[in-house]
Amino acid sequence: MAWAMFGFLKGNVNLRNPEEQSPQPQLGRAPGYCGVAAGGAESKKKGLSFEEKRARMMEIFFETKDVFQLKDIEKIAPKEKGITSMSVKEILQSLVDDGMVDTDRIGTSNYFWAFPSKALHARKRKLGELESQFAESNQKKEALQKSIEKSKIGREDTAERAALIEELAALRQKKEQLKAEIDKYRECDPDVIEEMRQTNKVAKEAANRWTDNIFAIKSWAKRKFGFEESRIDKGFGIPEDLDYID
Structure with missing residues (x-):
């Protein structure tokens, strides 16, 4: 990639001495580019948001269709686009991370570039991804809607269904009453009584065993x-x- 760019770069950048570069052109607004307007007293007062800085930095690449080093951008961005020099590196790196600006190392220097054609393709690709996600979401929505409609079958508000629901509630109430009645007489259950006897017997034997031990120690x-x-x-x-205990 580095050598493929050599022919493109040599007209603007001296690779043997990156400091000797052709003067940067004065930047204006590219025709038809929808970015944030540069300059303006109101913008200077309010300051630029992060996204506004990104948009203005993209204008530098789109309007010139040139290749730059970081130091070039640090000079151009504050002067032509009102981006503070301290934030240039951060903004540029965010654009590189998002694939909006390309970068490559040639020799000891890093170069940055971005062309409108790639940005257009990137937007089309992103649009395609969003449309695919939207279509998938619609399919899920339709499937859920069908599932809801299916679950409603047999649950229509009819007189018969209302009567069955009322009968079910009455049966549940009767069940709770019977359970309470059983619990009340549970103490009279022969099995429960026998279980209590066995428990008492074990406890009594244990108590007498400890009492015997105490007497022996005394x-x-x-x-x-x-x-x-x-x-x-x-x-x-x-x-x-x-x-x-007896």
């Missing part, structure tokens, strides 16, 4: 250290009336 402490039983109970928070 007996050992009295023999080993000669402590009185009341002192042991007080020291360990053991109730005086601790006993087995």
Whole structure:
């Protein structure tokens, strides 16, 4: 790409010494180009938006159909298009990132260019993508609409359907009443009673087992250290009336 551009560039750029370039032409407005108007006291007061700066920078390329280095753009943009020199690099890079401006490195220098024909093709391609997305969205919308219409079949507001809905609500209410009735008498269920008995038996056996262990420890402490039983109970928070459960 770099060498293919050599013939195109050599009329405007001295590749051996990029500093020696032909004077840049004074830029005006390209006929028929819909960009943001350059200059104007009101624009200077308000300042340019990011998109306005991008549009004006594209005017530089479209109006001259020339190839530039960054330093060239940094000189032309503030003077001819009212773009601050500090923002030139950022604006130019955004245009490169979006594929609106082409760039290539020749030797030690980077060159930038953009032609209206490519911009037109890019807009046509983008338009085609948007039209394709629009058509796809319409197809999805139609499919959803058909699905909605299909789901409505059998759900028309008829007297028969209203009666069935009312009957269903009554049956659901009856079901809840019966469930509450069953829960009320559940304690009298033989299986539930037996389950409670088994649970109580296990709990009782566990309580008596721990009580037996406490008595064994108290007996050992009295023999080993000669402590009185009341002192042991007080020291360990053991109730005086601790006993087995019958």
